[in-house]
Amino acid sequence: MALPLTDTTRLDNTLAVIRTLREQGPVARIDLGALNGISPATVTSISAELLQQGLITERPPETLRPSGRGRPKTLIELSPTAACVVCVKLSINEIQLVVGDFAGQIRHSEYHTVPTLTLSANALERLLEEKISAVCAQQLQSFQRLAGICLAVQGVVSSHSGTIIWSPALGLRNVPISACLAERFHCSVLLENDANCIANLLTAQPAYADCPNLVVIMLGYGIGMSVLINGEPFVGANGSAAEFGHSKYLPNGALCACGRRGCIEAYASDYALYRAAVNHLELPPGDSAHPSEQQMQALTQLAQQGNPEAQRIYSEAGQALGYGIANVLALFNPDLVIITGSGVRGFDAMKAAMHSAIDEALVTELIGNTRIESYAWDRDMTCMGGIAMALHATDAQTLLDSQTAREA
Known part of the structure; x- marks a missing residue:
């Protein structure tokens, strides 16, 4: 039986394993321990729980070395279909919707030309609900759950209150948007400045x-x-x-x-x-x-x-x-x-x-x-960064949901 996620050390170690797999791709258990300062026994226990919950999968063992010595490593990786997030990039007269899988990769992307500068607050809310609902209806059957949504907006936003304070893409100001979308889609909704999404993606790179x-x-x-x-x-x-x-x-x-x-x-x-x-x-x-x-x-x-x-x-x-x-x-x-x-x-x-x-x-x-x-x-990093931020913000809830579903 899984340890309760109220065990903060256990939760922190589990999240560290998930995020390392997301950043580096398939990794052997022994290497996960070394990368995160976690004992081999703890990594083994955590990976067993994640396998049971469908959050990771095992790759076939690596080919034996020519010398025949040593056991081949078994690599584990995130199950891409365990959860998904939707990133919506709001630009002048255009919105882009991108679906990211649990491993952080883009699975679907679409653009819509919209007269954003003429939208009222209610019209903006209806537009976002309509487009997110449509992409969920089309894509969600491939995933176990919708973990969260990220709105990436140029301009001044309050992430804390979920309010677009001012954006050149809109003809209005001080638009509360996150709460209504969270209620509609029953998941966390992040509101982020587009430059912060890009910075989040860049700072995760080893070069920086x-x-x-x-x-x-x-x-x-x-x-x-x-x-x-x-x-x-x-x-x-x-x-x-x-x-x-x-x-x-x-x-x-x-x-x-x-x-x-x-x-x-x-x-x-x-x-x-x-x-x-x-x-x-x-x-x-x-x-x-x-x-x-x-x-x-x-x-x-x-x-x-x-x-x-x-x-x-x-x-x-x-x-x-x-x-x-x-x-x-x-x-x-x-x-x-x-x-x-x-x-x-x-x-x-x-x-x-x-x-x-x-x-x-x-x-x-x-x-x-x-x-x-x-x-x-050479690629639009805004939505990639938004996907990464949404996954990071919702990993703990995804863990809880998957554990609850298994024990039900």
């Missing part, structure tokens, strides 16, 4: 294990930032901390999507770059307020080919970005600043001006040893 003080800047339609201090995200009193894009570059400067002037976003975001270029350069037609990837790729290509106007626009964007990063270095002294997002396509055209601005803004001692590097946006 030695960077507990980390800043992730996301370039795209808007500009977001996530700050980790000693490995923990800093979100502030109401979730509005680290709004890098809405810190000032030039008082009374260019108009920002937030309605104020002179924000960094008003110079270095996609809509700002396109706005500065559209009357001077020949670019693909489209909605100039919400430029497409095709439009932005065309603008970036002009800068890379040496077009002086395109280069000037990206240089000013790099300067705005650099002065903003200088403030971040002076305030937080991070180990590393990672610049990513779809807007990183134009980073090479911004880089020189960005570094010049940092050098001009700060004495060498304040720049210190902080590394600044870009991270390729």
Whole structure:
């Protein structure tokens, strides 16, 4: 019989085993113990319970070594169908729904074009309920349970109260959304800033294990930032901390999507770059307020080919970005600043001006040893990060549900 999950040491060890398997894939029991500082006997006991509950499976034993010595290792891995989570990414006039399995892998993804800027609070709630219900009806039969939902939203959100405070994707503010969805779908609902989802995914990578003080800047339609201090995200009193894009570059400067002037976003975001270029350069037609990837790729290509106007626009964007990063270095002294997002396509055209601005803004001692590097946006990491956060938040409940179901 399984030990009660009120045994906190036992629960912590069990969660550690699950999360190691999710991060590393199939692992032998003896290696799980070494990785987590757990005795072999405890790992054996925990894995036996997880097998009985259907949360892990065993792979066939490895092939014997040519010498014939030693028993082959039996690897265990998470059962992907034990649970699933749904991540919903809310963007301007688009929502993406992604289903992630218990192992943290994407099993389904779909996009819907929606006039998000015209939605009322009730209409937004109905839309999300409708789309999540539809994807659950289509996908849920492949899983034992729906563990949770993550809403990944650009802008200012309060994760604690489940309220979208402000987002450029919406024409309204202070929208409580998590509670109604949790009641409708009978599961945990996380509301997260999209940059925090990306940072969560990046910080799990071994390459950044030695960077507990980390800043992730996301370039795209808007500009977001996530700050980790000693490995923990800093979100502030109401979730509005680290709004890098809405810190000032030039008082009374260019108009920002937030309605104020002179924000960094008003110079270095996609809509700002396109706005500065559209009357001077020949670019693909489209909605100039919400430029497409095709439009932005065309603008970036002009800068890379040496077009002086395109280069000037990206240089000013790099300067705005650099002065903003200088403030971040002076305030937080991070180990590393990672610049990513779809807007990183134009980073090479911004880089020189960005570094010049940092050098001009700060004495060498304040720049210190902080590394600044870009991270390729070859996949959308927002939903992958949202899946990881939702699974992490619901693992304990999944354990309880699976144990209760087995004992019923």
